[in-house]
Amino acid sequence: MLKFILKRLALLPLVLFGVTALLFSCLQFLSPEMRAALYVKDPRQLSQLDAVIEKYGLRKPLPVQYGIWLKQVAHGDLGYSETAKMPVADAIRSFFPATFELTVVTFLPIMVVGVFFGVLSAVYRDKLLDHITRFVAITGYSLPSFVLGLGLLMVFYGRLHLFPPGRYTLDTDMLVHADSFRHWTGLLTLDCLLNGQWHAAADVAEHMVLPAATLLYISVALLLRITRSSMLEELTKDYVRTARAKGLPERAIIRKHALANALIPVVTLSSLLFIGLLGGVVITETVFDFPGIGRWGVQAAQQLDIPGVLGSTMLAAFLFVIANLVSDVLYAVVDPRIRVGD
Amino acid sequence: MSVLKNIWKQLKRRPMSLLGFGIIGSFLLVAVLAPVIAPTPAGARDAYIIPQFGYSPDPVLPSREHIFGTTEQQYDLFYGMVWGTRTAFRVALQVVGMAMIIGLLIGGAAGFYGGWIDEILMRLTDIVLAFPDILLAVVIVAVTGPSLNHVMYSVMAVSWPSYARLVRGDVLSVKERDFVTAARALGASDARILFRHILPNSIYPVLVVASLSMGSIVITAAALSFLGLGAPPGYADWGQLISLSQNWIMGASGDPFAYWHTVVIPGLAIFLFVLGWNLLGDAARDILDPRQKA
Secondary structure, X not given: OHHHHHHHHHXXXXXXXXXXXXXXXXXXXXXXXXXXXXXXXXXXXXXXXXXXXXXXXXXXXXXXXXHHHXXXXXXXXXXXXXXXXXXXXXXXXXXXXXXXXXXXXXXXXHHHHHHHHHHHHHHOOOOHHHHHHHHHHHHHHHOOHHHHHHHHHHHXXXXXXXXXXXXXXXXXXXXXXXXXXXXXXXXXXXXXXXXXXXXXXXXXXXXXXXXXXXXXXHHHHHXXXXXXXXXXXXXOOHHHHHHHHOOOOHHHHHHHHHHHHHHHXXXXXXXXXXXXXXXXXXXXXXXXXXXXXXXXXXXXXXXXXXXXXXXXXXXXXXHHHHHHHHHHHHHHXXXXXXXXXX | OHHHHHHHHHHHOXXXXXXXXXXXXXXXXXXXXXXXXXXXXXOOOOOOEOOEOOOOOOOEOOOOOOOOOEOHHHEEHHHHHHHHHHHHHHHHHHHHHHHHHHHHHHHHHHHHHOHHHHHHHHHHHHHHHHOOOOHHHHHHHHXXXXXXXXXXXXXXXXXXXXXXXXXXHHHHHHOOOHHHHHHHHOOOOXXXXXXXXXXXXXXXXXHHHHHHHHHHHHHHHHHHHHOOOOOOOOEOXXXXXXXXXXXXXXXXXXXXXXOHHHHHHHHHHHHHHHHHHHHHHHHHHHHHOHHHOO
């Protein structure tokens, strides 16, 4: 097992290398002048584009430019993100906790709702409840997050003046940036509570309601579908028939026998889902103006803030590799029939 | 013929897939009849450019003259929705088709040749998959410049890996079968074996995934348009129309729903279009996946 984990971790640098090299190649679509213009902050500097090109080595061949960047990274310098108006490392430290908090708040309801209704749907297969559940799930799966997000904002924020977009109100902003505020965990809601600031905690929580609801509705369908089909498969197995034959109550068969086995693929999927959320949900964060990794990444990509794109992508790719590893290991842990690394 | 009959029999047992057929069928009808439903004004150079009725920045609510109202800059929403149906089909079919072909070629070559070719192609697949959400697509459009075609290329560029993985797995199992050995013994070339014997036998799961991914591809393309990377304002494209509505979701002061139509109408169209494909895809999977049979 340890060998398997180490082998997979060895892939990590390869993936990071590939992802950044691919991004670098995409940027070659732009002429050196255009890339130089991205470094220019004052229009008067435009006359000195050649100096900028020279300074950053933008006319050099692609591998050389990539090498220059790699050397910087090796020295711990990820560059400066124009869109975040701070160094990339600081930007990650500032945006990642927000995304992490949103992920934590969203993930649990997705699991509970998905598994609960997935099992119900399987047990009441082809009954009305099954049809309704599946229909609600597939509508969520079909709703673009920006349509749902804009609709929710229109009704709740526009009409009812509830759940504003953003991260918190101005009052909370001043509070959390005050020197007396201690950041214990990085999770803002929790930190506000630990600092005894109930109002601020409620404020932060209120801002997460709509993005969390959006993510819940659009992500739950997949989990529900997997739970349902996995449960259906288990219910046809011989051990279930045996349990029924010896007269066990149906509830016990479902809860103790079938569910335990049906959850195996669900566990695998859930770790991928968790990291999917953690890697940044670009559109949802953008619609709700939520200052997380996803919103930063897409802003950086749109404005060709190259260090920003490289930084946010490397973070996401890192999480992606870890998530796949965790999901494979979990798979082996929950299902003794599966052995990894052979 | 019996295959079609069988599919029809299966469909009848699933009311939801019939609904999917109905939705996509209706959209198809609208797309085909677009010139009849929303005639292009005489003298227009391009039918996909939505006619403009004035230049006022405020949207106007539905009226007799404009039954879906107008967006900001007075683009007629009804015209945009009708002709946008054609754009939606074009994007969905072209992107899924191309992604499928790229996936078939890369996955097929990887599975068929194995060895270092397999290794290189699959690592490339992993790398594209490792990009978060739609970030790579955004970067591609950002460097190539915003346009609907670039949106389509970029979505293609990020959506082929799932096909490639699927095809590779299938090819690995199919290439060991007897008829492949027989073809090889008869002296068939690699290309002939791959395209005539192996790929036709591993195409079904790919088609299921294609029908299932049609919806998410439409969402991705619309999301890029929503970010302002797609067609220019005034082009008949649903995602572009919804991005025009972003400034109006709060309505006017005192009336939050003053401009509801700019969000709700294109939003509903995208939702129904995606829902239709998803219901169809579900049905295709149920019918073609024997494990799910009761």
